[in-house]
Amino acid sequence: MLCEQCGQRPASVHYTEIVQGKKNEYHLCEVCASQKGQAAYQALAGPFSVNQLLSGLLHFDSTVAPRSDAPAPRCEHCGLTFAQFVKIGQFGCAHCYETFAEPLGPLLKRVQSSDHHTGKIPKRRGGAMTLRRELNQLRKELQVSVMEERFEEAAQLRDRIRGLEQHLSSDGNV
Amino acid sequence: MSLSDFLSQASSKWLRDEGPESDIVISSRVRIARNLAGHVFPLIATESDKQAVLDEVERAVHQPHVAQLGRFEMLKMGNLSAVEQAVLVEKHLVSPALLESSGSAVILRDDEEMGMMVNEEDHLRLQCLLPGYQLDAAYSLAERLDDALEESLDYSFDETRGYLTACPTNVGTGMRASVMVHLPALVLTGSIQRILSAVTHVGLAVRGIYGEGTDALGNLFQISNQITLGQSEQEILSNLHGVAKQIIDHERIARQHLLQQNKDPIEDRVCRSFGILAYARQIDSKEAMQRLSDVRLGIDLEIIKGVSANILKELMVATQPGFLQKYYEHEMTPGERDVKRASMIRERLRMDQG
Ligand SMILES: [Zn+2]
Numbered sequence: 001m002l003c004e005q006c007g008q009r010p011a012s013v014h015y016t017e018i019v020q021g022k023k024n025e026y027h028l029c030e031v032c033a034s035q036k037g038q039a040a041y042q043a044l045a046g047p048f049s050v051n052q053l054l055s056g057l058l059h060f061d062s063t064v065a066p067r068s069d070a071p072a073p074r075c076e077h078c079g080l081t082f083a084q085f086v087k088i089g090q091f092g093c094a095h096c097y098e099t100f101a102e103p104l105g106p107l108l109k110r111v112q113s114s115d116h117h118t119g120k121i122p123k124r125r126g127g128a129m130t131l132r133r134e135l136n137q138l139r140k141e142l143q144v145s146v147m148e149e150r151f152e153e154a155a156q157l158r159d160r161i162r163g164l165e166q167h168l169s170s171d172g173n174v
Numbered sequence: 175m176s177l178s179d180f181l182s183q184a185s186s187k188w189l190r191d192e193g194p195e196s197d198i199v200i201s202s203r204v205r206i207a208r209n210l211a212g213h214v215f216p217l218i219a220t221e222s223d224k225q226a227v228l229d230e231v232e233r234a235v236h237q238p239h240v241a242q243l244g245r246f247e248m249l250k251m252g253n254l255s256a257v258e259q260a261v262l263v264e265k266h267l268v269s270p271a272l273l274e275s276s277g278s279a280v281i282l283r284d285d286e287e288m289g290m291m292v293n294e295e296d297h298l299r300l301q302c303l304l305p306g307y308q309l310d311a312a313y314s315l316a317e318r319l320d321d322a323l324e325e326s327l328d329y330s331f332d333e334t335r336g337y338l339t340a341c342p343t344n345v346g347t348g349m350r351a352s353v354m355v356h357l358p359a360l361v362l363t364g365s366i367q368r369i370l371s372a373v374t375h376v377g378l379a380v381r382g383i384y385g386e387g388t389d390a391l392g393n394l395f396q397i398s399n400q401i402t403l404g405q406s407e408q409e410i411l412s413n414l415h416g417v418a419k420q421i422i423d424h425e426r427i428a429r430q431h432l433l434q435q436n437k438d439p440i441e442d443r444v445c446r447s448f449g450i451l452a453y454a455r456q457i458d459s460k461e462a463m464q465r466l467s468d469v470r471l472g473i474d475l476e477i478i479k480g481v482s483a484n485i486l487k488e489l490m491v492a493t494q495p496g497f498l499q500k501y502y503e504h505e506m507t508p509g510e511r512d513v514k515r516a517s518m519i520r521e522r523l524r525m526d527q528g
């Protein structure tokens with residue numbers, strides 16, 4: 001089946017939307033679906049506070065959820081379903097973040113500034129994560145210094161990267 | 175007990191002390207949400223789950239890392255009277271949501287500048303609350319408490335999503351930083367609306383402390399970050415600093431403008447409000463907040479002398495229902511509270527003249 005919006009790409013997103021009691025079925029490609037989502041978001045984003053905004057977004061997202069032939073996702077650890085999350089706006093446990101990672105990703109991008117944490121890492125338990133983040137930062141700096149032909153600096157960075165890589169692999173958690 | 179003894183015993187350090195920029199910034203607060211690995215969130219937790227979290231946190235607080243930050247005491251919400259609960263909310267030490275949640279508690283350092291709510295929406299909400307404009311100091315205190323607790327607690331943390339919280343609007347840093355500001359001149363000159371809507375465009379939120387929107391009672395507003403994921407703690411704080419500094423500048427300019435362009439009306443307004451507070455025999459909390467805001471502005475503009483500037487902060491809390499009932503030691507109807515509120519305010523004004 002082709003996307004009913006553009007008629008070019010295969011339709012991979014199927015959902016029903018209920019607007020004022022009227023039921024519409026959609027079969028869209030990913031590109032058109034995300035554009036449609038964006039438009040709905042713009043309309044919702046108006047004068048709302050973040051909490052209202054969040055519940056608005058969640059309710060919108062619930063209409064994008066898979067149709068009833070697929071089993072409703074449920075967190076194995078706490079039993080929460082996505083529909084319950086949409087209603088309450090809260091998760092039941094930390095594992096819900098993995099269980100509902102797929103619908104959560106775009107939501108986070110909209111209510112937060114990105115879907116990736118760049119802040120603090122726990123000091124005692126986060127050792128390897130801190131090193132990995134430092135390693136990524138150094139790799140980026142290395143690319144820049146090579147591009148700008150600052151080779152002396154690049155050599156120094158490469159040494160530091162090797163050192164970190166060895167440190168991480170000796171801990172067995174690269 | 176005399177009112178001055180009562181106020182010094184019953185109030186927190188942030189209410190008694192002055193801080194930097196305290197002509198405009200009443201207080202600075204940092205809250206950090208944390209959850210413990212291996213426990214479901216309070217939303218679906220049973221009483222025994224909540225008790226287990228409470229026990230784990232209590233043990234952590236007694237570890238040397240936390241103990242060296244000061245003396246902490248735990249108050250279980252279920253063991254407090256309605257008045258005692260109300261007083262904690264009025265002092266901004268616990269959220270109203272904590273009272274709704276069963277098996278909840280607050281753990282406070284004796285100066286009440288540092289503490290944590292247990293089993294609110296998240297297992298832990300660390301809080302540091304300082305007088306005046308001290309955002310960085312409040313964050314570094316909160317961070318020390320966070321690190322000290324993490325020495326013995328395993329937090330729910332994910333490399334990509336950061337600190338995992340019950341609500342995804344807090345995930346990432348789990349941090350809400352805020353300043354409480356008194357903006358009477360921006361409200362009087364009508365420029366508040368424009369400034370508030372500008373602020374919401376940069377990922378911050380502004381709300382009235384008492385009452386909503388621009389009807390904020392006592393012209394008191396809270397500016398806080400909305401985004402918790404994708405920005406580091408330092409980025410969030412420096413954003414908030416940037417905006418707070420601009421708002422402080424605007425308020426100062428508006429105050430000078432009022433004094434130069436509208437001297438008579440502003441003096442009249444301030445002095446009338448002072449007269450009402452000094453002589454009224456009954457006053458509701460809405461009017462009290464507005465009059466206190468006028469008087470505080472009068473003190474800052476040196477129209478009123480010999481009255482301590484702290485009066486707004488102290489009385490905005492002490493004239494709330496919980497505090498009034500605690501001071502007069504009995505439950506009151508709203509009508510009775512209006513009479514006692516007026517009486518407390520008169521007594522407080524006499525303290526400065528004595
Ligand atoms: Zn398409």
Ligand SMILES: [Zn+2]
Pocket residue numbers: 075076077078079080091092093094095096097
């Ligand atoms: Zn779960």
